[in-house]
Amino acid sequence: xxxxxxxxxxxxxxxxxxRPSAAAHQPSQHxxxxxxxxxxxxxxxxxxxxxxxxxCWMSGHLHADATLQNVARFLHxxxxxxxxxxxxxxxxxxxxxxxxxxxxxxxxxxxCTLQVPIWLGLAGLVxxxxxxxxxxxxxxxxxxxxxxxxxxxxxxYAHRLGQHLDRYRDEPVPRRLLVQSGAAxxxxxxxxWGASLIGFLNSHS
Numbered sequence: 001x002x003x004x005x006x007x008x009x010x011x012x013x014x015x016x017x018x019r020p021s022a023a024a025h026q027p028s029q030h031x032x033x034x035x036x037x038x039x040x041x042x043x044x045x046x047x048x049x050x051x052x053x054x055x056c057w058m059s060g061h062l063h064a065d066a067t068l069q070n071v072a073r074f075l076h077x078x079x080x081x082x083x084x085x086x087x088x089x090x091x092x093x094x095x096x097x098x099x100x101x102x103x104x105x106x107x108x109x110x111x112c113t114l115q116v117p118i119w120l121g122l123a124g125l126v127x128x129x130x131x132x133x134x135x136x137x138x139x140x141x142x143x144x145x146x147x148x149x150x151x152x153x154x155x156x157y158a159h160r161l162g163q164h165l166d167r168y169r170d171e172p173v174p175r176r177l178l179v180q181s182g183a184a185x186x187x188x189x190x191x192x193w194g195a196s197l198i199g200f201l202n203s204h205s
């Protein structure tokens with residue numbers, strides 16, 4: 001019987017236990033969360049502009065009866081509660097993070113979890129608003145539509161910003177990203193509350 005296997009075993013024992021290669025310790029880039037391509041976000045922004053324009057056109061050609069309008073008002077309020085509530089949760093965690101009272105991972109995980117209700121709330125507001133016969137000649141209504149567009153674009157920008165922040169979960173975040181995060185949160189709050197205030201004023205005019 002050949003003594004090569006025994007010699008190989010003795011040689012391995014002399015070298016000690018094999019260490020895994022350095023590549024095994026490095027996190028695989030493919031294991032990271034898939035990031036949305038910039039082109040897809042730009043396309044989503046353009047589609048949002050087109051969808052908002054289509055909704056404005058449809059609002060002047062759809063005529064809902066009183067019952068359907070009441071249902072649309074309820075859905076409008078429900079969508080506002082869902083969307084604005086989710087946005088408040090994300091932005092509150094963002095403020096706590098900027099104050100150093102929460103970890104970056106906390107806000108990133110919260111934002112990722114609440115993306116669906118935020119976008120569903122925004123879509124619900126736009127869809128139900130079609131049946132509420134908005135006065136497109138009113139300056140307030142036009143401002144509200146502008147705020148809705150700003151909210152949408154800012155949401156896509158915040159999504160992109162979150163992808164950049166994800167690289168710094170365990171590292172100090174550059175000041176530039178801190179400033180951009182604060183600005184995105186401020187625009188988000190001003191847009192949502194501004195649109196809500198105008199909607200309240202229009203409902204009592």
